[in-house]
Amino acid sequence: MQNQDMFPVQRTLLHIEEIYHEGGPRTRSPLLRGAALAVVKNPFAGRYVEEIAEAMDVLKPLGRQLAARLAEALGGAELVEGYGKGAIVGTDGEVEHGALWHVPGGYAMRQTLSDSLAMVPSTLKVGAPGARLDVPLVHKDASYVRSHYDAIEVSVSGAPARDEIVFVLAMTTGARIHARVGGLQVDQITKRDGLR
């Protein structure tokens, strides 16, 4: 089954933030934080379907498309330092339908970005059209890097309709703009275990 047959894309949204300061020193090269979103039809809306896991494979091409587009918009995969993902399921669906995104969304980003050993953090919810989702972000190589704990808030006006799902991938090019609460630093990543 092809992505376009099972989860036809209704619209896409690319969301890019350039952050220069937040009341502190102004940076010359901004932190870029972005998200790529796709609104798709939910093939399981309106009924309970027990066997849904195969749909994860079907979603892999969509994951790769979103990851590639987002990395390019942020200046290239080599500049990306943090990532996250999420989904908003329309009200005729279940949060479990959003959970289908864990595997294809996560693998897409790992394929697109080098190293990327850290677990990709995520948020999922059922929501009405225009619902806003806070997508968490962590450093892609080591989850404990404190400077890179961040989030990006996204929404699509008018979506998800009750039979739609909004799938989200998010990436960032660096630490929070005025990060200064200590903890594990990027140059202290040594264990290569995805955590430290």
Next chain:
Amino acid sequence: MSVVAWRKVITLVEEIVAEGGRTLVTPARRAIVGAIVTNPYAGRYSEDLTELIELGEQLGEELGRRAVEALQRDGSVVQSFGKAAMVGEDGELEHAAAVLHPLLGAGLRRAIGGGKALVPSSAKVGGPGQVLTVPLGHIDAAYVRSHFDSVEFAVNDAPRRSEILVAVALSDSGRPLARIGGLMVNEVLGEDGLR
């Protein structure tokens, strides 16, 4: 970077492939670019609002240029435009008017290389995360009914009380499934900005 000392700039590029269960013959694309700037008049009454008027012109050109670029990357031609501002709570509605009305349109027209129609606008006083609806209208003929549209824009941490959120929106088409008649794009005379 531009002349404008903004805190943050956000670009949204939306492509509508299907609407109401129907796949569009040509996908509709929209770009919305918004900047968060400091309001130089926050917390005081100033009779003169020149700084915001001049800032409006710079923002019109710079945000417009970015929106045009975002659409052109996908081969789109600009057909409609709009502008809006949300002033943080230590400012006044008049501050939004100062940014938007005297000169922003001139900068925006330079960025898109034309546009005879009035640029439709909306403005309000508001706070972080609040949704700003940006109206859209045809760039050369305000009466083109298929292009009366709007887009939404919100920034989770802005505008703070001494900031202003200023946004411009461009689209390469009218509403996705426009079918309520009125003046059509192919009937535009393009002389007076209205028809």
